[in-house]
Amino acid sequence: MTRLGRRGFLTATAGFGAALLTGCATDAPPTVRLAAGEVGGFYDAFTALLADAAAATGTLHIEPVTTMGSLENLEMLTRGEVDAALTLADAVHSAPGRLVALGRVYENYLQLAVRVDGPIGAVADLRGTRISLGAPGSGATLTGERLLRAADLNPGSDVTLTHLALRDAVTAIADGNADALLWAGGVPTGILDVPHTLRLIDMGALVRPMRDRFGYLYDRVVIPADAYPGAPAVPTIGVANLLVTTDTLAPALADVLTELLITRADRLVPAVAAGTQFLDVRSLIGTDGVPLHPGAARVYRRYHG
Known part of the structure; x- marks a missing residue:
């Protein structure tokens, strides 16, 4: 160039x-x-x-x-x-x-983070849990609801929604007041303490349902191994x-x-x-x-x- x-x-x-x-x-x-x-x-x-x-x-x-x-x-x-x-x-x-x-x-990477020692291993496991879908006014509020629907979860009934700033969402998980958070951003995001206190969930299988229901804007991407030092590679969804x-x-x-x-x-x-x-x-x-x-x-x- x-x-x-x-x-x-x-x-x-x-x-x-x-x-x-x-x-x-x-x-x-x-x-x-x-x-x-x-x-x-x-x-x-x-x-x-x-x-x-x-x-x-x-x-x-x-x-x-x-x-x-x-x-x-x-x-x-x-x-x-x-x-x-x-x-x-x-x-x-x-x-x-x-x-x-x-x-x-x-490229923004959707990052679904849960307690490292918690029981949530897939998006489907969010049924009955409490999740922060980004801060009020963030793009994660829109994309997050689409993600839940693509996983056949009804936002607000199958999953209890909150909308917290990222730092507050991390604190809520640590205090037991939330079970998961969704963040749309680059990697690594320093405030996400992966893999010591938080673990990222594989969302690669939801790319096709997202594209089928909401259009071509969603890509399959991979958060590389050691992007968060010591963490494995995690397939997820990318949005430009x-x-x-x-x-x-x-x-x-x-x-x-x-x-x-x-x-x-x-x-x-x-x-x-x-x-x-x-x-x-x-x-x-x-x-x-x-x-x-x-x-x-x-x-x-x-x-x-």
Whole structure:
């Protein structure tokens, strides 16, 4: 993949930033408010890295906005409270209005965690238990209910649902106030103490039922052995994570953000995820049916025709 050096990138994008600042009395770069996610999760880590990469170029200021996750991010985006958002692909397809993508930035892994010494060995064993399906406003609330239905479990009757922030869900399991939690994110997630106090459940067999009932957005992926040190490989379900916006985002800003994704790709994967996540043009343009912002499409064509 062709890469621009710092000077080339600044030359290519300086005009965009300057145009956006016409009539302003300051030389500060334009600001993009980006809805991220829970502190300690991959959305949070990725947004911080993207903000650092933007600051290094001097052409853009990215303001991370802490949220509970995908659904809250999309609500904020559609209300105009942020300029761009990170979200699970299935949440985008369930959102009202027309959204456009800047790129597919990585794969989220659904992680169903239970007490390491508990009796739950499969999703079917959740019948009669208490599970946290993500924080309120997280994409796991949508995907988790779909997962239960794919396993022939009725959310709310067969399984008692709560919606807790990840840290609170981990505490609830430790205190005996919950039996399981579902988390959608990258691996490893540091707060999930696998394999010492928590164990991940194999969900590979549910990929086909998920696709049959809810569409093609769900992939079979494997959490590699030792992704959590000492833990075995665990098949699970993957969902693309997209960086999305609306078609009202200025093409110049879409251009600069997409340039960052391409030219700074090697700096945008959290170090703990090396080997399980990557960014390149082949993955960036695979936005699972969400159309690209025209500004982003022009950048990808500029690199690859």
